[in-house]
Amino acid sequence: MATQETRLAARLLAAPSIGLLFVWMVVPLAITIYFSLLNYNLQTSVTTPFVGLSNYYYFLTDPAFLTSIMNTLLLVGAVLVITILGGLGMALLLDQPIWGQGFARIMVISPFFVMATVSALIWKNLMMHPVFGIFAWIASLFGAKPIDWFGDYPLTAIIIIVAWQWLPFAALILLTALQSFDQEQKDAAQMDGAPPIPFFFHILLPHLARPITVVILIETIFLLSIFAEIYVTTGGGPGLASTNLTFLIYQTALLQFDAGGAAAGGLIAVVLANIVAIFLTRLVGKNLEG
Amino acid sequence: MGRIVLEKVRKAFAEVVVISGIDLVIEEGSFVVFVGPSGCGKSTLLRLIAGLEDNSGGKILIDGMDVTQAAPAKRGLSMVFQSYALYPHMNVAKNIGFGLKMAGMPREEIDRKVANAAAMLNLTDYLNRRPGQLSGGQRQRVAIGRAIVREPKAFLFDEPLSNLDAALRVQMRLEITRLHQSLKTTMIYVTHDQVEALTMADQIVVLNRGNIEQAGAPLELYERPKNLFVAKFIGSPTMNIISGATAARYGAPTIGIRPEHLKLSTTSGDWKAQVSIAEHLGSDTFLYVDADGIGPLTVRADGDFAVKPGDSLYLSPDPTRLHRFDDKGDAIR
Numbered sequence: 050m051a052t053q054e055t056r057l058a059a060r061l062l063a064a065p066s067i068g069l070l071f072v073w074m075v076v077p078l079a080i081t082i083y084f085s086l087l088n089y090n091l092q093t094s095v096t097t098p099f100v101g102l103s104n105y106y107y108f109l110t111d112p113a114f115l116t117s118i119m120n121t122l123l124l125v126g127a128v129l130v131i132t133i134l135g136g137l138g139m140a141l142l143l144d145q146p147i148w149g150q151g152f153a154r155i156m157v158i159s160p161f162f163v164m165a166t167v168s169a170l171i172w173k174n175l176m177m178h179p180v181f182g183i184f185a186w187i188a189s190l191f192g193a194k195p196i197d198w199f200g201d202y203p204l205t206a207i208i209i210i211v212a213w214q215w216l217p218f219a220a221l222i223l224l225t226a227l228q229s230f231d232q233e234q235k236d237a238a239q240m241d242g243a244p245p246i247p248f249f250f251h252i253l254l255p256h257l258a259r260p261i262t263v264v265i266l267i268e269t270i271f272l273l274s275i276f277a278e279i280y281v282t283t284g285g286g287p288g289l290a291s292t293n294l295t296f297l298i299y300q301t302a303l304l305q306f307d308a309g310g311a312a313a314g315g316l317i318a319v320v321l322a323n324i325v326a327i328f329l330t331r332l333v334g335k336n337l338e339g
Numbered sequence: 340m341g342r343i344v345l346e347k348v349r350k351a352f353a354e355v356v357v358i359s360g361i362d363l364v365i366e367e368g369s370f371v372v373f374v375g376p377s378g379c380g381k382s383t384l385l386r387l388i389a390g391l392e393d394n395s396g397g398k399i400l401i402d403g404m405d406v407t408q409a410a411p412a413k414r415g416l417s418m419v420f421q422s423y424a425l426y427p428h429m430n431v432a433k434n435i436g437f438g439l440k441m442a443g444m445p446r447e448e449i450d451r452k453v454a455n456a457a458a459m460l461n462l463t464d465y466l467n468r469r470p471g472q473l474s475g476g477q478r479q480r481v482a483i484g485r486a487i488v489r490e491p492k493a494f495l496f497d498e499p500l501s502n503l504d505a506a507l508r509v510q511m512r513l514e515i516t517r518l519h520q521s522l523k524t525t526m527i528y529v530t531h532d533q534v535e536a537l538t539m540a541d542q543i544v545v546l547n548r549g550n551i552e553q554a555g556a557p558l559e560l561y562e563r564p565k566n567l568f569v570a571k572f573i574g575s576p577t578m579n580i581i582s583g584a585t586a587a588r589y590g591a592p593t594i595g596i597r598p599e600h601l602k603l604s605t606t607s608g609d610w611k612a613q614v615s616i617a618e619h620l621g622s623d624t625f626l627y628v629d630a631d632g633i634g635p636l637t638v639r640a641d642g643d644f645a646v647k648p649g650d651s652l653y654l655s656p657d658p659t660r661l662h663r664f665d666d667k668g669d670a671i672r
Contacts, residue, residue: 241438242412
């Protein structure tokens with residue numbers, strides 16, 4: 050990209066895709082901002098009067114908003130902790146030379162290929178169902194009372210389902226990182242007399258810092274907008290117990306038919322996602338350099 | 340401290356025998372070089388001594404103690420790896436001190452020893468840098484520093500110079516030799532480069548296919564190779580090997596003569612030859628010639644020996660420097 054001509058050519062050639070991307074982003078954003086300033090109800094409005102920022106006011110002061118934020122953070126945080134700790138453990142096990150290693154790896158990775166709705170339905174009807182579910186059957190073997198997962202622990206149940214889906218992803222990324230670990234460094238640590246646990250904390254974990262950051266980043270992007278699992282299982286309930294921000298916006302728009310309020314909620318979600326993004330890029334930036 | 344004895348050491352990976360029963364005594368304070376072509380088992384032998392591989396048979400004794408089953412860190416050896424194997428997230432000081440920290444040594448003592456080692460290797464200014472910020476030669480020195488602080492009974496080097504450029508390699512070669520002279524600790528050094536072997540070693544062990552072909556002082560190997568393999572492996576350019584009628588005239592199925600032991604003359608001599616290629620290195624001239632009835636030979640001449648491709652000349656082997664080999668390739672004495 051040295052000369053003037055090549056730089057100009059590069060800009061000209063890149064322009065169409067950048068332009069398209071810009072339009073694709075800006076038009077929906079502009080429409081959403083516009084809607085968020087209207088009193089726009091899908092059922093009743095013949096006219097859509099301009100109401101200023103009152104949509105934002107009502108969305109932010111709605112007690113459901115705080116609950117949903119808390120649920121979102123709990124969901125993201127818990128799934129991150131489970132997938133990274135569990136993924137680390139699985140990766141360490143899968144890195145051992147065992148018989149049928151290839152098959153075991155495919156089995157571990159397979160949940161990632163199951164669609165969110167399908168896996169949620171399977172968990173709901175085959176695993177966690179208080180009457181027909183496997184968990185209920187296991188509980189009955191021990192004479193315990195079956196747990197009504199979606200009634201009593203709805204958010205926990207959703208965290209389990211989502212963590213099950215994302216565990217393979219973390220395990221896969223961390224496994225590849227472990228496989229790229231230098232054999233001579235392992236030997237050097239052995240010569241230095243590092244027992245397994247200090248070896249893990251002093252040598253292996255720093256090596257994994259980068260892939261762990263990548264896992265956190267990518268998972269957070271997807272976990273902030275979890276929807277299908279909630280929709281299929283609890284429907285956000287009971288009450289608001291398993292409603293996250295995405296689901297709250299869906300409820301506002303398509304159950305309360307409040308398009309204006311939902312647009313406001315969507316923009317608030319964008320702002321919050323950006324706050325998270327700033328924190329994450331800082332974390333990533335620190336871990337990815339040098 | 341630091342006498343290492345190998346007794347019938349064997350190593351096999353499943354069916355493949357890599358080391359087939361090696362007996363070797365490495366004297367205290369000596370500098371021993373394992374040399375051989377790639378795949379000869381020299382690195383495996385070093386890793387067996389280090390304890391990074393399990394023996395399939397035989398015993399390893401260090402200072403009279405059987406360490407065959409001992410963990411690497413318990414053998415009192417330290418190793419310098421080909422890739423240096425520094426810990427990338429630790430600075431130089433932590434890299435050097437890591438082994439001492441794992442041994443549970445108090446902090447002040449670690450700091451003191453690390454400072455000493457760093458001073459010895461000119462690393463004092465770099466103690467807070469990470470390996471990624473160092474040059475190849477500096478990394479190499481950090482790896483050596485990490486080996487020194489543990490005050491081992493013996494140092495093990497696994498092709499430590501192969502990742503450096505030619506100039507730095509010569510410099511580090513000298514530094515390691517100097518280090519050996521000042522520490523007087525046993526050193527075992529693995530390389531495939533016979534120049535490194537000849538210049539650094541007290542004793543060279545030539546390995547081939549998991550066996551010791553010959554062990555001895557560098558010049559002994561050069562002057563009295565036990566067999567064809569050693570004859571061809573030691574010395575550069577390689578020894579000329581001649582068989583057939585010419586060899587029979589010297590009383591052996593195969594004879595060998597080094598390029599530097601062929602006398603050159605433009606007027607008379609035993610063998611007539613035509614020059615095909617002349618390499619002028621300044622200090623020496625390497626001539627690749629075609630000898631009548633013998634075939635291609637390499638000759639080493641003085642730097643100012645002026646010949647052109649196509650010229651004819653005469654060669655006479657120095658009879659006292661002629662090597663004779665029997666049908667099995669063993670030297671006839």
